[in-house]
Amino acid sequence: MSEQATDDEPPPPRRPRRIWPWVLLLVAALLALAAGAVSAVLAHEVSQQGSRTLRIRYEVTGTAKDVTLTYSTWQEEALSTGRLTLRTLPWAGELETKGFMNGGSFVVSVGRSGGEVACSVTVDDGTRRTDRASGAFATATCSGF
Template sequence: MSDQDPGGVPDQPWAQPPPQPRRRRQWPWVLLVVVLVLAGGVAAAVGVVAGELSREGTKPLRITYEVTGTAKDVTVTYPTWQDGELSTARVTLRALPWTGELKTKGFMEGGSFAVTLGKSGGEVARTVTVDDGTVRTASASGAHATAICSGF
């Protein structure tokens, strides 16, 4: 007799089925493509914003300051820009109305225009107009009162 099992297949414990070919993982490649697409989108957005900021930085702006009212002793404080440097101008007025104009290039945000009445009091109204259409107004009355516009 032979050493065969009843099915007629010889007993060979060393024989194994042939190995299946390994499938390559695709998720790392998909992840890489997604990261590259996102990085390209961010780079394009940064380029667009940088171009817009560059154009805004050289755009000429005209800011007009106006003060009207009945006060006889008024101090006006407003920002000025020269050669890219921010400074503050202060003017004491003995009669109203008063108008000041500033021409500058570049960004102008966060300015503050203050009108302070002296001890004699009175009434004042002040307006800031930026040529892009931004208008800020305020008024004050009484001794040592202040009217402030900011964020223009």
């Protein structure tokens, strides 16, 4: 006798649909939208900051007679670095910059003759960084402005 389905037998049970792939797809789409929104906000902030003109004031005081200054800032959307050797202190310098991004650096290095130095950087938005150093070949660093 062969086995054949009859009208009296119920159909085989249907497998339930899996929901987790759809939930996973929805979560991935939401994360992509959130990342896009964050990127847009950051791009707007960088654009606004890049179009502002800022005044940066560098200052060095102390007793050292052989000092080397190295400073960096943003000029026309590119990193600019300068170097200056001083025989007497105090010294102050100012510059205006456009396209400024946080992360500037001002390093004051004392030469072989030693002495004391203090550096200060002030940005017109109120950001101020200071540091001190003393002794031969000592370094004061004002960074993150």
